[in-house]
Amino acid sequence: MNHPGTGSNWLQVSGLVLAALAAGVFTGQYFLFLFLLAAAMLGWHLRQLKRLKDHLRSGKPLPNRNGSGPWQEVYGQIRNLQTGNRKRKRRLSRFVKRFREAVTALPDAVVILGREKDIEWCNPATSSLLALHWPECADKRITTLFKDPVLIEYLQTGQYSKPLRLISPAEKSRVLSIRLTPFGKKKRQYLLMARDITRIYHLDQARRDFVANVSHELRTPLTVISGFLETLSDAEEDCPDLALSRGLMQQQAQRMTDIISDLLVLSRLEMDERTDMKDPVPVPGLLVTIIKEADALTRSSGHVIELDADEKLWLLGNSHELHSAFSNLIFNAIQHTPNRSEVRISWKADGSGARFCVSDTGEGIAARHIPRLTERFYRVDKGRSRSSGGTGLGLAIVKHIINHHDAELKIESEPGRGSTFCCHFPAARTSPPVAIPQEPVARE
Numbered sequence: 440m441n442h443p444g445t446g447s448n449w450l451q452v453s454g455l456v457l458a459a460l461a462a463g464v465f466t467g468q469y470f471l472f473l474f475l476l477a478a479a480m481l482g483w484h485l486r487q488l489k490r491l492k493d494h495l496r497s498g499k500p501l502p503n504r505n506g507s508g509p510w511q512e513v514y515g516q517i518r519n520l521q522t523g524n525r526k527r528k529r530r531l532s533r534f535v536k537r538f539r540e541a542v543t544a545l546p547d548a549v550v551i552l553g554r555e556k557d558i559e560w561c562n563p564a565t566s567s568l569l570a571l572h573w574p575e576c577a578d579k580r581i582t583t584l585f586k587d588p589v590l591i592e593y594l595q596t597g598q599y600s601k602p603l604r605l606i607s608p609a610e611k612s613r614v615l616s617i618r619l620t621p622f623g624k625k626k627r628q629y630l631l632m633a634r635d636i637t638r639i640y641h642l643d644q645a646r647r648d649f650v651a652n653v654s655h656e657l658r659t660p661l662t663v664i665s666g667f668l669e670t671l672s673d674a675e676e677d678c679p680d681l682a683l684s685r686g687l688m689q690q691q692a693q694r695m696t697d698i699i700s701d702l703l704v705l706s707r708l709e710m711d712e713r714t715d716m717k718d719p720v721p722v723p724g725l726l727v728t729i730i731k732e733a734d735a736l737t738r739s740s741g742h743v744i745e746l747d748a749d750e751k752l753w754l755l756g757n758s759h760e761l762h763s764a765f766s767n768l769i770f771n772a773i774q775h776t777p778n779r780s781e782v783r784i785s786w787k788a789d790g791s792g793a794r795f796c797v798s799d800t801g802e803g804i805a806a807r808h809i810p811r812l813t814e815r816f817y818r819v820d821k822g823r824s825r826s827s828g829g830t831g832l833g834l835a836i837v838k839h840i841i842n843h844h845d846a847e848l849k850i851e852s853e854p855g856r857g858s859t860f861c862c863h864f865p866a867a868r869t870s871p872p873v874a875i876p877q878e879p880v881a882r883e
């Protein structure tokens with residue numbers, strides 16, 4: 440592309456060459472004059488180059504009028520670049536300033552950590568929530584500034600998919616939700632955010648206590664009512680109408696008992712937030728036990744249960760909870776499948792851990808219901824669930840237990856074709872069979 444001035448530069452150079460040639464014609468010394476011209480031009484360009492270098496080195500913007508000949512254009516282009524850069528820099532620093540002001544005003548604590556989890560920057564809220572004071576904590580490793588072993592372990596593990604809930608290191612009455620998010624190139628920097636969830640925590644606690652207390656309080660009167668209903672059976676001979684009403688009352692009392700017992704199980708699961716239960720659990724043996732328990736149901740319904748379990752695959756967790764989760768899924772499959780159908784249970788290792796699956800060929804579930812199945816009392820068909828004795832709490836219990844075991848519940852289903860409920864456990868939760876010490880049996 441030709442820039443303005445390029446033509447006149449060529450004219451100037453041509454004029455000078457012609458003048459040198461003319462001088463050569465007069466003196467007969469062509470090469471001398473051409474050489475002198477070339478040397479003078481080279482010298483002049485080198486001087487211009489040096490001036491430009493000095494200007495650039497000084498870091499100052501180039502003066503408006505500078506350079507002559509072709510250098511005028513070079514100066515002009517550099518000036519344009521400098522002006523553009525200055526504008527971009529101003530825009531960027533305005534943005535950074537506003538961003539900092541916004542993060543500074545946040546009520547949540549924000550800490551930016553480097554590769555070694557050293558503190559690069561933090562906002563003022565870190566002082567009241569995490570007891571980290573800026574700039575005193577600058578460049579210090581965050582793990583050396585906390586005493587809580589749970590928090591230190593969370594920061595070191597590299598497992599940041601779930602937030603951590605803990606008491607504020609700055610004020611014992613505050614409850615925080617802490618989350619570490621890797622960011623930047625190769626995700627080697629970290630953003631730590633701590634949120635004050637004291638109010639939500641207490642509300643949640645009050646809700647849990649309320650459900651647990653109500654369930655507990657209802658259990659005693661219900662046991663009394665059930666007891667009286669039992670004794671009423673003696674009077675049925677004198678009053679035949681009583682048999683029907685007593686049967687219905689007993690059925691409803693049983694339903695309430697089941698709901699209360701499931702609510703209490705849920706409360707216990709919610710209150711016990713330990714995810715560190717790591718007893719070796721012989722899953723294949725546990726599944727055989729559950730199938731035996733289901734025998735009473737399947738004997739009359741004719742369901743066929745197929746078990747395909749890896750005998751050498753155990754889990755690290757809580758045997759009682761796992762029994763409850765697996766049996767809920769197996770009993771659901773039996774309940775939602777026509778008599779004499781097949782229910783398949785599998786327990787296998789996969790590339791990233793272990794998988795427990797229950798597949799049935801029953802009624803199936805429409806896709807829109809699947810995300811809500813683990814909500815309390817959510818049923819696809821309310822009437823059917825109630826008549827089959829379902830409490831609507833089974834899958835909510837399963838979800839809690841699965842969370843306690845760092846596992847994931849996956850549901851695949853097609854209406855009219857059946858469903859598959861799978862629990863995927865991470866590799867860290869699997870184990871080969873181990874010898875479990877037997878409890879000593881007391882001798883008579």
Ligand code: ADP
Binds near residue numbers: 803832833
């Ligand atoms: P319920 O006590 O009613 O079985 P759950 O929480 O165990 O409560 O299940 C919630 C709902 O999910 C059930 O009411 C039912 O509609 C649906 N469901 C669960 N398992 C299956 C299954 N294997 N096939 C079809 N529907 C199912």
